[in-house]
Amino acid sequence: xxxxxTTEKARIGAPxxxxxxxxxxxxVPSKVDRHHSHGVQVMASRAERLTSHDVxxxxxxxxxxxxxxFTPVRExxxxxxxxxSDGDVLNVAVEAPEAFVQRTLRAGEAPRGATLVPADRAAxxxxxxxxxxxxxxxxxxxxxxxxxxxxxxxKGAGRRSNSHVVVEAxxxxxxxxxxxxxxxADHNGNVEVFVREGAQLTVVSVQLWEDxxxxxxxxxxxxxxxxxxxxxxxxxxxxxxxxxxxxxxAGEGAEAELLGLYFADAGQHLEHRSFVDHNxxxxxxxxxxxxALQGKGAHTVWVGDVLIQKQAEGTxxxxxxxxxxxxxxxxxxSVPNLEIETGLIEGAGHASATGRFDDEHLFYLMARGxxxxxxxxxxxxxxxxxxxxxxxxxxxxxxxxEAVERELAAGDN
Amino acid sequence: xxxxxIKDLHVSIETEQGTKEILKGVSLTIRTGETHxxxxxxxxxxxxxxxxxxxxxxxTVTSGSxxxxxxxxxEMSVDERxxxxxxxxxxxxxxxxxxxxxxxxxxxxxxxxxxxxALRTWTKDVKSAMEQLRINADFAQxxxxxxxxxxxxxxxxxxxxxxxxxxxxxxxxxxxGLDVDALKVVSEGxxxxxxxxxxxxxxxxxxxxxxxxxxxxxxxxxxxxQVVEEGGPELADRLEEEGYDRYVKGAGSAVAAPAAAxx
Ligand SMILES: Nc1ncnc2c1ncn2[C@@H]1O[C@H](COP(=O)(O)OP(=O)(O)O)[C@@H](O)[C@H]1O
Ligand SMILES: [Mg+2]
Numbered sequence: 198x199x200x201x202x203t204t205e206k207a208r209i210g211a212p213x214x215x216x217x218x219x220x221x222x223x224x225v226p227s228k229v230d231r232h233h234s235h236g237v238q239v240m241a242s243r244a245e246r247l248t249s250h251d252v253x254x255x256x257x258x259x260x261x262x263x264x265x266x267f268t269p270v271r272e273x274x275x276x277x278x279x280x281x282s283d284g285d286v287l288n289v290a291v292e293a294p295e296a297f298v299q300r301t302l303r304a305g306e307a308p309r310g311a312t313l314v315p316a317d318r319a320a321x322x323x324x325x326x327x328x329x330x331x332x333x334x335x336x337x338x339x340x341x342x343x344x345x346x347x348x349x350x351x352k353g354a355g356r357r358s359n360s361h362v363v364v365e366a367x368x369x370x371x372x373x374x375x376x377x378x379x380x381x382a383d384h385n386g387n388v389e390v391f392v393r394e395g396a397q398l399t400v401v402s403v404q405l406w407e408d409x410x411x412x413x414x415x416x417x418x419x420x421x422x423x424x425x426x427x428x429x430x431x432x433x434x435x436x437x438x439x440x441x442x443x444x445x446x447a448g449e450g451a452e453a454e455l456l457g458l459y460f461a462d463a464g465q466h467l468e469h470r471s472f473v474d475h476n477x478x479x480x481x482x483x484x485x486x487x488x489a490l491q492g493k494g495a496h497t498v499w500v501g502d503v504l505i506q507k508q509a510e511g512t513x514x515x516x517x518x519x520x521x522x523x524x525x526x527x528x529x530x531s532v533p534n535l536e537i538e539t540g541l542i543e544g545a546g547h548a549s550a551t552g553r554f555d556d557e558h559l560f561y562l563m564a565r566g567x568x569x570x571x572x573x574x575x576x577x578x579x580x581x582x583x584x585x586x587x588x589x590x591x592x593x594x595x596x597x598x599e600a601v602e603r604e605l606a607a608g609d610n
Numbered sequence: 611x612x613x614x615x616i617k618d619l620h621v622s623i624e625t626e627q628g629t630k631e632i633l634k635g636v637s638l639t640i641r642t643g644e645t646h647x648x649x650x651x652x653x654x655x656x657x658x659x660x661x662x663x664x665x666x667x668x669x670t671v672t673s674g675s676x677x678x679x680x681x682x683x684x685e686m687s688v689d690e691r692x693x694x695x696x697x698x699x700x701x702x703x704x705x706x707x708x709x710x711x712x713x714x715x716x717x718x719x720x721x722x723x724x725x726x727x728a729l730r731t732w733t734k735d736v737k738s739a740m741e742q743l744r745i746n747a748d749f750a751q752x753x754x755x756x757x758x759x760x761x762x763x764x765x766x767x768x769x770x771x772x773x774x775x776x777x778x779x780x781x782x783x784x785x786x787g788l789d790v791d792a793l794k795v796v797s798e799g800x801x802x803x804x805x806x807x808x809x810x811x812x813x814x815x816x817x818x819x820x821x822x823x824x825x826x827x828x829x830x831x832x833x834x835x836q837v838v839e840e841g842g843p844e845l846a847d848r849l850e851e852e853g854y855d856r857y858v859k860g861a862g863s864a865v866a867a868p869a870a871a872x873x
Contacts, residue, residue, distance in 0.1 A: 411706065434652030521707060552707040561704040561754075564664050565718035565770065566692035575717055579753075 238551040242471060242536055243502045249316040250304075252279050252325050264317055267498040267530055269466055275357055276381045276413050278498035279322045281351060283356040286382055293333060301317050302363055302443055313417040314387035316441070320415035323385035327361035330389075335398070337367040344373035344401075344590050351382025354409035358384040365391040366398040366424075373399040373590055379434070381410040390418035392426045392588040394448065399427040401588055405600065406435035408464075414440045419469060420480075422448025429456040429588055430469055430486075433600050437466045444482070445474035452481045457499070458584040458597075460604045461527070463492030471516070472502040475509035484516035489577055489583050490527035491608040498530045505537045513543035520551040521580050523573075523608065577605055612679050612695070614663075614778045614810060619674035621655075621662050621835075629828065632658045635674070640778060640810040647821060647846060648814045650832030651854045656814045657701055658835075660782040663812075664698040665691050675848040678777070678802045693722055695777030699767035699784050706754035711766070712736075715773060720869045722728030722774050723770045760787040768799040772833050780812045785820035818850040833857045 228452055241588040246264070247254060257277055257406045258265040270277070293296055302309040309330050315321035333345055351358060364374050370393075378384065384406075392398045404412060412435055419427045432438050473482040488497045488534040501517040520529035554576050562572035585594050619631035632655045640646050650656050654683045663676060665688040676683040680696055686694060706714070715736060720726045727735075740747065743765045756764050764784050772781055781800065785793055801824060803809055813824060821843070829845040830837045831854075838857050839845065 487641075554707065557704045558706050559662075560666055560688060561700070561706060562709075562714070562718075563688040564692055564698055565714075565720055565774070566689050566721035568689050568721065571717065571721070575713065576706065576708045579713060580709075581708065 203497060210219075211437075222513050223268045243474075243504045243534065244506070246316055250310060250314060250317045250324070252321050255321050258318055263301075264470075267496075267500075268468060269437060272437060273319075273411065273413070275355065276385050276411060277318050277322065278357075279281045279325065280357055281326050282359045282550065285383065286352055286356045286358040288350040288352060288361065288380075289331065289360075290348045290350070291333075291346070292333070293347075294341075297333055297335060297345060298331070299331055299334070302332045303315050303329060308365060309361070309496040312391060312419040313387055314417065314443075315387070316415060316443070319385055319413035319439070320387055320441075323359045323387050323413070323415070324361050326359035327387070328360035330363050332363045333365070335364075335366045335370040335372040335396070337370055337393075339370045339372065341372045341524055344593075346377065348376045348377045348379070348407065349384070349386070349408065351378070351380035351384055354381040354383075354407070356382050358382045360384070360386040361389065362386070363389045363391075364398070364400060366393060366396040368393045369395040369415070371397045373401065373591060375401045375403065376592070377403045377405065378410075378412060379405045379407070380606070381407040384412045385410065386414045388414065388416040390426070390428075391418065392418060392424040392506070393520035393522045394421040395420070395423050397425040399429065401429045401590070401593065402440065403430065403593075403597070404430075404432040404435055404438050404440070406438070408434070408436060410435040411437045412440070413486070413568065416440065416442045418444045418453070420451040420453055421446075422445060422450070423450040424434055425452045427454045428456065429584065429585070430459075431471070431584075431597055432457070432467050433597075433604060435465065435467070437454075437468075439466075439470075440467040441470040442473070443472040443474070446477040446480045449477055449479040451477070451560075454482070455484045455486075455585075456584050456587055457486035457488075458581055459486070459497055460486040460581070460601060461488065461490045461492075461497045462591075462604060463606060464523035466496045466498075468498035470498075470500045470502070473501070473504070473514060475505040475512045475514060478509050480509070481513045482515070485584065486518045487581055488520045488529060489523060489604075490520065490529055491523035491604075493526040495527040496530075497528075498532075500530075500534070501547065502534045503547070504534070505535075505539060505542060507538040510539055511573070512541055512545065514537075514545045515547070517548040519549075519580075521577065522551060522553045523577070564570040574602065574605055577601065612642045612777045612810065613677075614683075614812075615675075615677045616663075617675045617677075619659075619662070619676065619708045620672045621658055621669050622672055623658070623669060631672070632669075632835050635663070636835070636837060638812075638830065638837070640690050641811040642777065642808060644828065645804065645811040645813060645826045646830060647826035648812060649818070649846065649849055651858060652816065654832050656816075657782055659696055659832075660780045660812075660814055661823075662687065663691075663696060663780055680681065683798060684712055689721065692776075693724075695774035697771055697774060697779045699764075699771060699779065699781045701782040701786070703755050704856040705758075707756065709754050710751055711862055712750045714771070717768070719773060719857050724848070735773065739769055739856045741831055742802070743769050743772075744795050745769060752821055754820075755756050761789070761792045764788060764796055765792070765799075768796050768803075772799055772803050775803070775806070776808045778812065780814070782814045783816060784813075785815055785817065793820060794823060800824055818846050821846045831857055
């Protein structure tokens with residue numbers, strides 16, 4: 198079989214696609230190992246999605262809701278309950294200049310809660326049960342050579358952890374903040390980001406959980422005038438990870454780039470959702486998520502919403518998801534949604550492609566003298582490297598490249 | 611001087627209806643410097659022969675042998691065959707996601723030579739080979755064959771032939787789907803590789819038109835998994851006039867007859 202690929206130009210307000218099934222939590226439908234849907238939209242507009250700080254506003258999801266239909270919610274009961282963190286569940290190590298981390302923020306203490314308003318049950322119970330939010334504030338005009346690094350280590354599978362992290366890059370500062378997740382826990386973690394005027398901030402969220410870790414997250418950012426925000430989600434470990442990366446703007450001339458890389462093995466459910474709300478004129482956004490899948494029951498989901506509001510004239514926006522399926526029995530769901538409420542834009546486009554690496558690819562490369570293991574690595578490394586090289590932190594890039602190699606090696610057994 | 615020797619080769623494939631024998635005793639000997647044309651109707655087993663030489667896992671050799679200078683090719687894995695000097699220009703080159711042409715060419719060259727090519731000369735070699743084959747320079751940054759047209763894919767196959775310098779080249783219908791200009795460009799590439807004097811060529815084709823540009827020393831007519839007639843270049847001229855009908859009727863095969871009707 199040769200590579201299958203579909204690329205579609207922007208379709209506005211597209212209806213649901215015939216033949217698209219809504220299995221919700223059925224990971225491996227028989228005989229379906231490649232799945233591509235397009236433009237499914239149940240609500241009239243993404244803008245109508247409920248957001249609230251009040252737990253009572255969100256019922257427990259059943260798996261039939263639009264935003265939960267791909268997620269194995271039955272395995273998430275612990276994470277979705279309105280419950281405090283278990284004792285000694287998470288170790289948080291912060292590597293940052295002292296001036297950057299001076300206090301924590303309680304609920305309602307500014308700027309906490311100004312940008313991140315929970316958009317689903319997981320996010321609302323996380324913030325409601327995270328009493329103190331880690332607050333990283335990059336001073337105005339600061340330029341950091343070293344990234345700020347926060348390592349969150351879970352101390353046991355099935356133990357509930359709630360967290361809320363606030364990152365604020367003050368005017369004209371430049372910084373990279375890396376959040377690394379490892380160990381194991383039922384971790385419900387929100388991240389709230391403010392990129393103030395003229396600042397340039399990169400937030401990298403790395404998920405290297407052990408096989409039994411579960412992680413739900415809402416990462417919301419507000420990007421001010423002429424500021425540049427880059428969010429990179431890298432998810433390699435964990436049983437279930439669902440990370441929603443959202444951005445909106447607070448001034449013109451702002452740029453947002455939402456990037457992601459995921460590698461799902463047997464039994465992993467890795468879900469990434471992105472939402473760019475073009476609520477202000479003359480801003481730019483680019484979304485690119487790339488994923489590799491290998492092994493029975495490997496399931497990935499990408500849902501990319503872009504909303505270009507009526508007042509957002511001069512918007513330039515593009516979103517793309519690409520998946521590489523390495524073995525049978527995997528499923529990659531990919532759903533781009535683009536809503537455009539004004540015709541006066543620079544550009545808006547989306548693409549979604551799922552390709553298979555199969556015996557014919559292998560034969561082609563081997564017929565050119567390339568040994569099998571090298572051929573596999575060549576393909577996956579080349580594919581995922583596009584995201585890794587955008588991190589621009591050499592030490593982390595190297596570690597992630599090695600982590601991807603280990604994922605591949607695990608698949609060879 | 612090298613010799614690729616195919617002796618009484620029988621090959622079958624698994625189909626939904628069970629095992630099917632495609633090659634029914636093929637013998638051929640190709641030496642360095644020689645060009646052999648294999649001509650036959652669709653479905654006669656030409657690609658099966660080419661893919662079997664390269665080691666495609668779909669094809670099972672039930673008897674017979676393939677040797678390269680006495681070494682048992684059938685014992686070698688696909689990549690070992692390529693490193694031993696066998697090159698297959700495929701009828702339908704595969705699109706490989708995620709790998710740029712540049713990266714692919716360098717990795718393959720390194721594997722074949724057992725060492726990385728000297729960077730400076732290699733880059734120059736690639737560039738000039740691409741120019742000669744009229745391949746746009748930006749192809750170097752694109753993924754292997756991804757989105758290339760049929761003709762572009764064929765040129766890229768010949769690009770590899772020129773860069774990898776194999777001992778034996780098997781060209782499976784490299785001419786099909788090419789317009790006259792592209793056919794010329796591609797033929798010149800094959801002739802350049804041949805002119806270096808270290809290569810033998812097995813040129814598989816359905817039509818005679820490529821033989822105007824690449825001169826065969828031997829022509830083998832291939833019908834229903836067997837060589838039914840052999841001769842010099844003059845045999846190609848006769849085929850051009852008479853077609854395959856004569857052989858196909860003689861073979862009386864249920865497989866070959868409908869294929870010939872399409873031809
Ligand atoms: N998947 C398949 N199932 C059944 N028969 C096949 C299959 N693939 C190839 N064949 C048969 O094998 C024979 C040889 O095919 P091929 O080697 O491609 O011939 P050629 O290259 O000369 O056109 C043909 O009769 C073809 O129908
Ligand atoms: Mg053929």
